[in-house]
Amino acid sequence: MTTTHTTTGATTTGATTTAARTTARTRVASLARAELTLLVRNKAALTYALLLPGSLTLSMTTFTGDIDLDKAGLDLPTLVLPGSIGLALVLAVYMNLVGVYVVRREELVLKRLRAGELTDPEILAGAALPALLMGLVQCVLMVAAVGPALDAPMPKAPLLAVLGVVAGLALMATLAAATAAFTKTAESAQLTPMPVMLVSMMASGLFVPLDIMPDRVAAVCEWAPLTPVIDLVRAGWTGGMGAGEALKALATAAAWTALAGWTVRRRFPWEPRR
Template identity: 90%
Template sequence: MTDTTTTPGTPGAPRTSGTRRTTARPTTTAAPRTTARARVVSLGRAELTLLVRNKAALTYALLLPGSLTLSMTTFTSDIDLDKAGLSLATLVLPGSIGLALILAVYMNLVGVYVIRREELVLKRLRAGELTDPEILAGAALPAVLMGLVQCVLMVAAVGPSLDAPMPKAPHLAVLGVAAGLALMVALAAATAVYTKTAESAQLTPMPVMLVSMLASGLFVPLDVMPDRVAAVCAWAPMTPVIDLLRAGWTGGMGAGEVLKALATAAAWTALAGWTVRRRFPWEPRR
């Protein structure tokens, strides 16, 4: 027979005679796994904090594209722009955006990858939940954001100063920026493969930077170059990006040319990605 009297001190709690009381064991549940997006954003936020604290790198990335654009504007005064079908604005403005991508994303990101590798940060991150692509993407996120900010600043500053017209095909300019960002991140990681120390990270990006500035049509259109030189320069990594950016303002690019430019940029990005996947060192190189 069951006794339903209550136990003193626990009002309303029934007591069962002859029944052994058991204590329920708490069940443990595994912590939910975070999403790839959350992991990348979290790592990117940490990298952004470090970037903001590094005043020298931040100033270099923000001020150098504008100052170089100003100096290159005086240099382009001797170029026969009529032969290329361009004006000073449609030459310099897309070139300044390309220059911002090179300096704010590529040059800055090579140092980030190398320094984090030398400090064993990348090795420790690989021991956690992050995958290899997530680690590289999270480290690149602040540089990509800074590159986008620089592109907006270039349009806002250079455009009015040169009386640049409104873009005739803005979607091509957007495609150019997107392709340029992906290309610069991939090339930065590939360059870090061949960079041993943080000090050498200031030198190893120079070949790509010089080729991009001199042979990709940033400030010297391929149309004013000798035919054989222009044919070679057409396959430079940044050339399709500049072509898309410039076509955004001029509108002079057919569907076939757009596909060719996107395919060339994608090929360079894939080649750089293949190099990173096969050879990227996650520990300091000795």
């Protein structure tokens, strides 16, 4: 009798846990579908997120002609291709998602969602999923378009590139929520992401390799939020990263993500800021 009772209790507990997880996934998926519908309807934001990374990549390709790539141990494809992926992460995920969080908060959408069954992490995750999906699609498009255009070689360590993209998606989404915590209005959402965007473009090795910078400047830039992501993605094509370096890059990206997540938990306002 005791054995039968224990087994039945365990089965019931397992079924309850599975049902709870399924319900959570369903709630997040429903919110994500609603956000995706709004994103598709917003032609300006969709065009901006999809076309701007490619346009900037094209313009930056001409700029890289003056860089001594041999000193950095790179060539044009291994410089530009990871840089284009980094741009997709910043523009399609980070910049876009800051506006989503702020606008939904100003419209009291987040406040109403909190009154239902959705938990705070589920609300943030559901709102972020369309931007994350768009960022992932954009990364794939960059590889498919920029790679053949520059005659890029096949990745030597594709797992590192995948890890870099996954880490970048998580980092950009969390940084977006943290930035939204300090953004008062939808209008200011166009300005508050600029520091992270500029630091990412100038100090993360997107199109200016850290190896050609002065040693002290490069040492500081190594700790920029997007630098470990770009290092991992670039190492995916060059294969020039050992296990220790890969773990250090992942740990740095995880530390920035954790810091941004802590900021969100402590500072994110769910009602309009006055």
